[in-house]
Amino acid sequence: MSGHSNWPEWVYIGVVVALLAWVGAEAWNIERIVEHVPENAEVIKVTGQQWFWTFEHADGTVEKGELHVKKGVPYKFEVTSKDVIHSFNIPDYLVLMDAVPGRINTVWFLPVDEGEYPIQCREYCGLIHYNMRGTLYVEGGA
Amino acid sequence: MKNIIGLFMVLSLLVILPTVEIVFAAGDEPEQYIDRRVEIWNLFFRMMTVAFVVGAVVSGTLIWLIWRFRESHPKATPTKYEGTSELDR
Numbered sequence: 754m755s756g757h758s759n760w761p762e763w764v765y766i767g768v769v770v771a772l773l774a775w776v777g778a779e780a781w782n783i784e785r786i787v788e789h790v791p792e793n794a795e796v797i798k799v800t801g802q803q804w805f806w807t808f809e810h811a812d813g814t815v816e817k818g819e820l821h822v823k824k825g826v827p828y829k830f831e832v833t834s835k836d837v838i839h840s841f842n843i844p845d846y847l848v849l850m851d852a853v854p855g856r857i858n859t860v861w862f863l864p865v866d867e868g869e870y871p872i873q874c875r876e877y878c879g880l881i882h883y884n885m886r887g888t889l890y891v892e893g894g895a
Numbered sequence: 896m897k898n899i900i901g902l903f904m905v906l907s908l909l910v911i912l913p914t915v916e917i918v919f920a921a922g923d924e925p926e927q928y929i930d931r932r933v934e935i936w937n938l939f940f941r942m943m944t945v946a947f948v949v950g951a952v953v954s955g956t957l958i959w960l961i962w963r964f965r966e967s968h969p970k971a972t973p974t975k976y977e978g979t980s981e982l983d984r
Contacts (some may be wrong), residue, residue, distance in 0.1 A: 760898060767902060771910035772949065776942065778914040783938045787931050827928055847932050863928045 790861045794829040797822075801832070801839030801852035803878060804885040820872065821890045822864050829861040840876035843889055849875060864891040 798809040808816045832841045834852035850860040872887035
């Protein structure tokens with residue numbers, strides 16, 4: 754090994770380690786920011802069961818298959834399931850959270866555009882999984 | 896050795912220190928509501944930029960290595976083993 758320079762290897766290792774550290778820190782940081790629920794978020798209990806979604810608002814109002822929310826108000830979903838594992842998904846708002854029996858998972862979002870958006874199950878949950886859909890209505894409000 | 900230490904210091908300044916800063920910023924939550932779509936897609940685009948740059952550098956290096964050190968390259972220098980049939984044993 755005499756006369757052999759190995760500094761390129763060290764450069765390579767240094768670059769790889771630095772990049773991995775940066776990628777990890779960035780991802781961790783964004784996840785931390787995204788998961789930080791605003792204190793004034795309204796809670797909506799989301800329950801999945803074969804093969805529809807039930808939404809219970811803080812005031813006790815219950816909706817099945819459709820969800821009405823107000824634009825500009827942050828909402829915190831408490832997601833669970835009554836039977837098998839489902840996954841609560843609002844693709845247009847990048848909301849995705851597993852609905853697991855016996856467990857409450859939380860995810861929050863802020864509706865900013867009025868309109869109708871699809872809600873769907875993202876975890877294969879049986880025969881009619883493909884049609885376990887709902888509609889999110891974002892209405893003008895706050 | 897000094898070069899390596901210097902290099903690592905530069906790398907630290909460029910990448911590792913900002914990384915540490917991000918970690919220690921934990922707890923300073925944004926005052927305004929964030930739009931998760933913006934945050935998540937921005938992260939995705941940043942990661943894709945890094946991935947494509949790294950991919951271009953790595954594949955470019957490999958292509959250059961193969962081109963430069965091919966046997967038929969005008970500046971190719973035979974190793975001391977070539978022509979001795981030592982490699983055939």
